[in-house]
Amino acid sequence: MRKITTAEALAAQIQDGATIAISGNGGGMVEADHILAAIEARFLQTGHPRDLTLIHSLGIGDRDCKGTNRFAHAEMLKRIIAGHFTWSPKMQALVKNNTIEAYCFPGGVIQALLREIGAGRPGLFTHVGLGSFVDPRNGGGKSNECTTDELVELIEIDGETKLRYRPFKVDYAILRGTYADPRGNVSLEEEAIDMDSYSMALAAHNSGGKVFVQVRDVLEAGAIEPRRVKLPGILVDGIVEHREQPQTYLGGYDLTISGQHRRLSSNDAIELVSHPVRRLIARRAARELVAGASTNFGFGIPGGIPGVALREGVPYQSLWLSVEQGVHNGMMLDDAFFG
Template sequence: MAKTKFLSAKDAAALIKDGDTVAISGNGAGMISAEEIFEAVEARFLETGHPRDLTLVHSLGLGDRDQLGTNRFAHEGMVKRIIAAHFTWSPKMQQLVREEKLEAYCFPGGVIQHLLREIGAGRPGLFTHSGVGTFVDPRQQGGKCNTRTTEDLVEHLTIDGKDILRYKPFKVDVAIVRGTFADTKGNISPEEEGIDMDVHSMALAAHNSGGLVLAQVRQVVESGALHSRHVRIPGIMVDVVVTASEQPQFYGRPYDLTVSGAKRAYLGEMTADIPAKLERRIIARRAALELEENASLNFGFGIPGGIFGVVAEQGTGEKLWMSLEQGIHNGRMLDDALFGAACNTDAIIPSIEQFDYYSGGGIDVTFLGMGEADAAGNVNVSHLGGNLIGPGGFIEIAQNAKKVVFCGTFDAAGAKLAFEAGQLSVLQPGKVRKFTQQVAAITFSGAFARQSGQEVLYITERAVFRLADSGLEIIELAPGIEPERDIYPYMDFKPALNVQRTMPEECFL
């Protein structure tokens, strides 16, 4: 007799109690996000005021920057504490953090996934180097993101002479996960989803904490109908299954089997999605020159996503091995809201296993975004403009890759440029400086990188910088750019000038 119950979303939501710690899975534009259950939980709270005082846990960002995903939980009183890695998709949650309406902890995405696995395994927390020297290090902020947040959830240790962080375990009362299919025994398969994410580690943490696992699926099938290799969560761990027959693969998009890996798309007539904005196009083309055949390559969200269009345009995808933190390997990578998925992948593995690979040093070259950088080579992508953005998987990736290529515009908010007659001209500088004396929060530590022997580049549309022993230095200038006129006046510090060449003409096509 199967232990799993098959309930409506409303009845499943009624099982969550005040004060529960709730772990939810998902990514970006609704990927593997249990939206029907989220909606039912929100509706219950708005109608009855319960469940309230929840602790919400998620590893990567999920939502639509409006109503969906974690926005469903962003009501005053509903959540008392959030432990998450990324907040961009939920401006309502960001507002609650700013207004001190809840406690907010921001940890690396891989750390949260691995910590849930450790909780599920009954071990005494997660011991890792991930986050050392960054804002999550307790010698800095300890991952605390407003003044209301006071409890220490991470501690610094020295083991075998090395700096280590211990992220403390906690009980998980409810995990809300999603798959494509469940069978009548409660086995869950995400076989037609774009990614697997961390659904198993979340279910493991809740089940072995004595909590509940609520799973949303598109369809229930007979016992034995699922291929055993497709089952990611065995039915013995699943308490409730909710059927959402209209469940989309992404928000508002039907299932595409070329994204789930079940089919292969014909891509010969697809056009390359090259960034339209001049500075983003320059950065994408210059960064693409750092691609290496037969190397392990990783890409972050934001401006680095423009590199996918260059790869498609040049037809070099088959010569590269590309991966994303969501568990994707190779294929035609999708960008913007759909970042994290791809057509025609070679492999889709659980995100937690991808982070194992990254944390252990499996990346040769990574291409990451750059919110702001300072004289010491530190980079901030997590705390920008007074808003909590979060690092997602940035910290594990940036700390452990052999080579880091940061991609970002030189400044922001209103910059205007032109490229004519082989020369780049700055018609109007941006209002926001991105090269500051000291970043607002350290998401990437220049000191840690120098100690680790990493090669680090900072690519902008005007110049390419490199991390040297003394800090940043300029190694390339765009044609037509004069440091004294176009660069130094718009930085809070003056980097060394060690120009080795002009940025190649092909970057400005």
């Protein structure tokens, strides 16, 4: 089976009413926007595909036209299940105006649920979300009035209350890598992060769906060493080569972002928070850091704490660092390139 094709050919395969999972992170990281743009163009020209359900774990887009903004059209989208909608004001408007159904779940929950779907298990059972807005007693993650289906339920296991996030079928996974070979094997070696790419591919494949991957280059057969393969070709149905694919919205590829090169100066790796109020909050939070502590940074104001800590002599480099995308240690980026 020939797997190398075009974005337009893949877009033509998307059926009305399909559930689509897309990879990506703020700043354009592992975002298959060339394929997403083709899907949007087809809808604007033909009115199809329509009534889609969109799944993504972290924010994707540029607050303008890319990423999830490609799907932010009435009639194109029926439902969204996401970690947040920060990078798509158009999507926020659709949710606010009750134009589409919307669920907001923790990003890690969505990623873990996709892995459970890929394994064929009956959903995700976890304590994460108990007592929060995703607890069915507090709304079940529903983000507006037109959203009524219950996707989360309370259960009891060994005398303890847990949440069960119900599984769903994934018809298409749209992902991005760096290199592919003609058999569909994909590596992500020069991308900023792997994210939930494998879990999404597995969820779609084992749902009977299809996996489409955008890459920068297609290499000859055997050129990708087996240990570098992140998405095995047996899971992949279509490959789109996009030579102009950028690593992030900054354009080009920076091998320090992919971790293949180190910056000589850590001061160059982190930009200081520009907004004075955010900087003040970050400075106060940085004072709470103690040497040797394991510290996880989430998106938003927390992303600015490392830069402040580094410049003010707080023991930043003695900490064990991680970010919500799952990467440990390294130098933090903030704002649109958080992680």
